[in-house]
Amino acid sequence: MMNFLLKKILFFLCIYLLASCGQDSKESLSKKEQVYIDRAAVYEKQGLHRSAIIELKKAIQINDLSLEAHYQLAQIYLSLQAGELAEEELLKVKAINPEKENLEFNLIKSYFYKKEYDRVYSEINRIRRSAIKNYDLDILLADTYFAEKKLEKARSIYLRYMQSSPNSSEPLVGYARVLLAEGEKAEAEKILEKILEIDQTNEDGLLLKAQLALLQDKYIEAEEMYYQLKLEDSSDFLTHKKIAVTQGLIRAKVALKKFDEAYGIYNEFLENHPNSTFALYQRSIDEFKSQDFSGAEGTLKKVLNAAPGHSPSVMMLGVVNYALGDFSEAEELLREHVTNNSSAGTKSFELLAFIHLKRDEPHEAKKLMQAALKLEEGKQRAEVYAIKSLAEVLSGNQGSAQKDIKKALSIGPENLSVQLMAGQMYFHMHHYKTAINHLNKVLASDAGNVVANKLFVQIYLKRKHYKQAEKHISQWLAGFPSASEVHYMKGIVELAKKDEVAAKASFKEAVSLEQKNISAASELVKILIKEESYAEAMSYLKTIIKQDINNIFALRSLLYAGSKSGEELAVAGFIESELEKSESLDGRLFISEYFYKDNKLDKAVKYASEAMVIAPDDFRAHMLMGQLRLASGDYISAEESYGKAVQLSPGSEEA
Structure with missing residues (x-):
């Protein structure tokens, strides 16, 4: 009987111990979760965003329904302007507690950072139907107007709150941004002084003050301010502020001709953030400048895979395709940039105009430049007048062309693009001496400039100065042996000298270096057809057509080569299949x-x-x-x- 009672007592004791262990385990996990959340808060105060995110993710691993961890994580993502990640966390918060304070507002903020501006307007209007006006909502609405370049609407909201809430920095910061965007530097300076009177450490105010110093050509002052902001930025995460500070500091260093220091900052940034959108985008520009157009194209595609619709990359990819001679793709991308970006400025218009000039459509180019002048009314952009001068000269209006190029040169005498276009315009007017003066200025700063080098060679060819043309090609080739265009122009000189064997080899080299060099491929095809090498010609022609289905020379030549080799039906079928894709x-x-x-x-x-x-x-x-x-x-x-x-x-x- 005693043994039976002892066993029973031991049995209940085991159950109690197991239950208390389970309770202790739950309490232990709950404590661990709180430790991670508290640690994250400390890291966040120190600007160590990445470390804070890791701690919060550890807390969520313990308790996936942790309201505090998900909400804190969403707040960090909002501070980093990572709209998609913030929305994801906020939706988890909503599933746990739909009544969480400020949840709706933070969700709208996440849409703002995702650039879903229509959704922002829609949600703000929905909330306003059932609630009175709200300060935070109105400021966010003004920020959205500013992001979409609706400056007057943004201005009126900021002004209203500057009067009703004079000690609030948000409307002052917003208003200062509007003033800088409109070029009202003196007024912006007064507002920035007020912001820093209220709070000397206001990051937005300090950043705008540095930006203003750059705009005022106060480069030493700008350098000091950006450098201070860089030192104070303890964030271990790539923030928008970090990018702005890096860009500003590089610009200030370049303006002060501290090129080694500028490269040092740039390389440090690339080393620390090699796969960031900014780094990849900058790499594409370096590749483009070194004439590695295919490399630039690949890098930009990586950017757009990671950040679809990244406006500068869409435009840059259009520029790269233009350089590669793929004008159809370039036009599509540049039109996308203009359509989807109300603040596109005139650059895309300028490149679209160049495409029309390439297609011998100067009247269309002129229309685009007239639209560009209206787009930035009151602002004088030298490049617009320069391109318009090219359109005018190609339309036969030499008087207007000279008037426009003089205007362009008066606005931007040191602008290399304008000097280049001046060279082009005088080339078309057969004023070769004047053209050479302008082209020399370009090559003094940019020895590998493709357009300037090509024009020099063309001028020598026009004058039948073949030895000078060959000498220029040799110098160009020595500096840029892997540039497709130099081999193409070498072939053109060889053709002018009636050396088709050498020309054929040069054109082949140009195409092997850059498959999208349609000009070189076209010249090569002409030689191959003359030699009756129809199969080889058709191979190159199909490559051209895959890149540019509008290339009538390639379409006509392919059908001709097909008819000569008994493959006319097959090549017609190929053209039809390519048309189906476009x-x-x-x-x-x-x-x-x-x-x-x-x-x-x-x-x-x-x-x-x-x-x-x-x-x-x-x-x-x-x-x-x-x-x-x-x-x-x-x-x-x-x-x-x-x-x-x-x-x-x-x-x-x-x-």
Whole structure:
């Protein structure tokens, strides 16, 4: 009996001990979770964001439903302007406690950092229907207006709160940003003084003050301020402030001609943040400057994979594709940049104008430059006048061209782009001596400049100074042996000297160095067709067409080479398959005319119809359709097509 009682007591004792161990274990885990949360708060105060994030993630591993850990993590992501990560954590907070204080506002803030501005407006309007006006919401609304360059709307909100809350720094900071964006430097300086009177350590105020010093050409002052901000930044995370400070400090050092120090800061940043968007973007610029266009293209694609829609990278990729001669892709990217970025400025307009100049469409280029001048009314951008001068000279308006280039040079006499375009404009006017003066200024600072070097060679060729052209090519080649364009121009000089064997080798080298060098590939194709090497010519032509389906020379040459080698049907099929992948108007008009001449009216009508869908107001498409309907005996439809063509071009005798 005694043994039985002892066993029972031991049994209950074990159960009690196990239960108390479980309770101790739970309490221990809860304490551990709190230790991680508290440690994270300490790290966050020290600016050690990465360390704080690690501690909070440890707390969440212990308790996935930790409201405090998820909310603290969201707050850190908001302070780092990482909208997507912040939203993710805030949605977890909402699932745990939908009534958490400030949750709605923080979610809207995450949309702001994600640049989902329509969503910000929508959520603010929804909250306002059920609640009175809120200071934080209004400031966020003003910040959104500022981000979208709606400066007047932003200004009015900031001004209202500057009056009603004179000791609040947010409206003052916002208003100072507006003033700087509008170029009102003196007024901005007064506002920044007020901000720093309220709080001497206000980071936004100090950053704007450094920015203002740069704008005022006070480079020593700017350098000191940026350097101080860099020293005080203890963050172990890549913040927007860190990027702004790094960029500002580099600009100040460059302006003070402290190039080694500028490179030191730049290299230190790349070393510490090699895979950051900023670092990759900067690397693409370095690759572009060293004429490694394919490398720049690859780097920019990495940026856009990591940060889709990153506006500077979209534009830079357009620039790279332009340099590679892929004008269709360049145009698409630059138009995307202009459409999706209300603050795009004139740079994309300028490059789009260059594309039109390349296509011998100077009137379109001129229209773009007129739009650019209206876009930045009151601001004088030398490059816009310079490009307009090129459009004018190519339109036959030499007087207007000279007037525009003089204006451009008066605004930016040291601007290398303007000097380059001055060289181009005087080249087109056959004022070679003046052109050379401007091009020399460019090459003195940028020996590898492709356009300037090409123009020099072209001037020598125009004058039949072949030895000087060869000498220039040798110097260019010595400095940039891997630049595709130098081998292309070497081939052009060799062609001028009737040495087709040497030219063919140079063009092949140019294409092997840069597959997208369409100019070199086109010259190579001409030689191959002349030699009746049709299979090799067709290989290069297919590569060109894959890059630029609008290249009529390549389309025509491919069909010719195909017909000569008995593969006309196969190459026509290849062109059709490439057209299916694009919305090419010119390509469709070309292939429609080809099928018309080949008596394949059904296919001709198919592609003419597709062209009319792509460009309903294209005169050529309606004229071609009228011709096709006439050939098939459908006179009523033919009359309609020609009637539409007459509406589009009333002065056309042909229509």
